[in-house]
Amino acid sequence: xxxxxxxxxxxxxxxxxxxxxxxxxxxxxxxxxxxxxxxxxxxxxxxxxxxxxxxxxxxxxxxxxxxxxxxxxxxxxxxxxxxxxxxxxxxxxxxxxxxxxxxxxxxxxxxxxxxxxxxxxxxxxxxxxxxxxxxxxxxxxxxxxxxxxxxxxxxxxxxxxxxxxxxxxxxxxxxxxxxxxxxxxxxxxxxxxxxxxxxxxxxxxxxxxxxxxxxxxxxxxxxxxxxxxxxxxxxxxxxxxxxxxxxxxxxxxxxxxxxxxxxxxxxxxxxxxxxxxxxxxxxxxxxxxxxxxxxxxxxxxxxxxxxxxxxxxxxxxxxxxxxxxxxxxxxxxxxxxxxxxxxxxxxxxxxxxxxxxxxxxxxxxxxxxxxxxxxxxxxxxxxxxxxxxxxxxxxxxxxxxxxxxxxxxxxxxxxxxxxxxxxxxxxxxxxxxxxxxxxxxxxxx
Ligand code: GDP
Numbered sequence: 001x002x003x004x005x006x007x008x009x010x011x012x013x014x015x016x017x018x019x020x021x022x023x024x025x026x027x028x029x030x031x032x033x034x035x036x037x038x039x040x041x042x043x044x045x046x047x048x049x050x051x052x053x054x055x056x057x058x059x060x061x062x063x064x065x066x067x068x069x070x071x072x073x074x075x076x077x078x079x080x081x082x083x084x085x086x087x088x089x090x091x092x093x094x095x096x097x098x099x100x101x102x103x104x105x106x107x108x109x110x111x112x113x114x115x116x117x118x119x120x121x122x123x124x125x126x127x128x129x130x131x132x133x134x135x136x137x138x139x140x141x142x143x144x145x146x147x148x149x150x151x152x153x154x155x156x157x158x159x160x161x162x163x164x165x166x167x168x169x170x171x172x173x174x175x176x177x178x179x180x181x182x183x184x185x186x187x188x189x190x191x192x193x194x195x196x197x198x199x200x201x202x203x204x205x206x207x208x209x210x211x212x213x214x215x216x217x218x219x220x221x222x223x224x225x226x227x228x229x230x231x232x233x234x235x236x237x238x239x240x241x242x243x244x245x246x247x248x249x250x251x252x253x254x255x256x257x258x259x260x261x262x263x264x265x266x267x268x269x270x271x272x273x274x275x276x277x278x279x280x281x282x283x284x285x286x287x288x289x290x291x292x293x294x295x296x297x298x299x300x301x302x303x304x305x306x307x308x309x310x311x312x313x314x315x316x317x318x319x320x321x322x323x324x325x326x327x328x329x330x331x332x333x334x335x336x337x338x339x340x341x342x343x344x345x346x347x348x349x350x351x352x353x354x355x356x357x358x359x360x361x362x363x364x365x366x367x368x369x370x371x372x373x374x375x376x377x378x379x380x381x382x383x384x385x386x387x388x389x390x391x392x393x394x395x396x397x398x399x400x401x402x403x404x405x406x407x408x409x410x411x412x413x414x415x416x417x418x419x420x421x422x423x424x425x426x427x428x429x430x431x432x433x434x435x436x437x438x439x440x441x442x443x444x445x
């Protein structure tokens with residue numbers, strides 16, 4: 001997502017580099033490039049217009065002419081304005097003073113509501129909450145089971161009507177009322193079982209229709225949600241604007257969640273929705289796994305689009321997997337040249353927990369170039385390294401010097417690789433250990 005936009009914007013801003021003073025013509029030319037880049041990324045026209053006029057106004061003002069480095073100043077302005085259209089500061093969920101906090105999800109079918117329900121529940125659980133999922137999508141076949149499955153994976157409970165039985169057990173016909181009744185009973189269940197958050201999954205249609213809106217309104221009125229999230233598939237391009245507007249009028253929402261940011265769409269929806277609806281983007285999903293989900297940070301997203309990297313997100317991810325004490329121990333071992341293959345395996349597994357290496361590189365400033373230069377990092381190769389180390393005995397991992405010819409043969413057989421692969425790994429490990437220890441010495445670690 002945003003790749004071509006990112007390329008074009010950084011390209012446009014690169015042209016300014018090295019210029020001591022910026023003429024009005026320079027600024028106009030850059031603004032034109034930025035405008036084209038945004039339009040090509042499917043950003044809605046009114047948003048593009050407003051954006052360009054703000055950037056131009058600021059760039060022509062004192063902010064830039066009096067700056068030591070005018071080009072850098074323009075980048076800062078574009079960054080600030082991009083952050084602003086993405087919503088400024090991240091907004092957090094407003095939890096009810098009297099639990100449970102009710103969060104309703106609305107959006108088109110396929111937008112990713114059910115998947116999101118699981119991700120959000122998982123995330124909330126990680127923050128110490130006790131969410132309950134309530135299955136009110138009784139339209140799409142399988143939606144109830146799907147929610148139950150994501151709930152199980154997230155380790156949270158799901159309140160759902162049993163398949164094939166009517167909701168009340170009183171033989172009531174399946175009708176518009178049914179999802180409302182499930183919602184109400186789900187809420188009552190949450191109160192009784194002390195769940196502090198209730199996430200209500202609702203039905204969507206492939207297109208907007210009045211019946212769906214009426215049903216969503218019915219659920220909304222019955223459970224009085226504290227937050228209603230409009231779930232928007234970032235891949236749908238220009239249609240996003242119409243859909244968002246229909247939901248704003250039909251049900252209303254307090255926040256937007258963008259899904260499928262991992263796709264290769266141009267990203268205009270993401271850039272337009274906040275400005276057009278006046279509602280903040282609160283979370284973003286970028287994959288099908290439970291962990292592919294995070295609070296949406298406008299400033300970080302902007303930095304990422306402008307190729308300035310997203311070091312903050314990287315640090316946060318690192319903090320979730322690395323333990324400070326352990327890291328210190330490892331650093332000491334590196335310094336004294338005592339690093340073992342066991343340590344190496346631990347480190348590698350921790351880094352890989354943070355996601356595919358390519359994604360990590362993409363978060364570094366200039367990381368996109370690095371990612372392009374390195375090409376596709378072969379995750380299979382990393383798997384192979386892990387397999388080889390796992391094929392070693394604890395003694396071998398602790399003291400790789402004892403790995404002689406016959407041990408190498410055994411390890412190769414055991415991990416399904418050739419002896420050459422094992423040799424390479426062991427040799428490189430010794431080289432790397434020497435180099436790291438020397439570097440640590442130089443840096444005075
Ligand atoms: P719903 O109809 O709104 O409940 O949508 P679903 O939750 O069933 O999602 C529709 C499809 O999109 C499923 O195949 C999901 O796995 C997929 N999906 C949801 N979120 C994401 C995401 O962030 N990235 C990707 N790549 N796929 C997603």
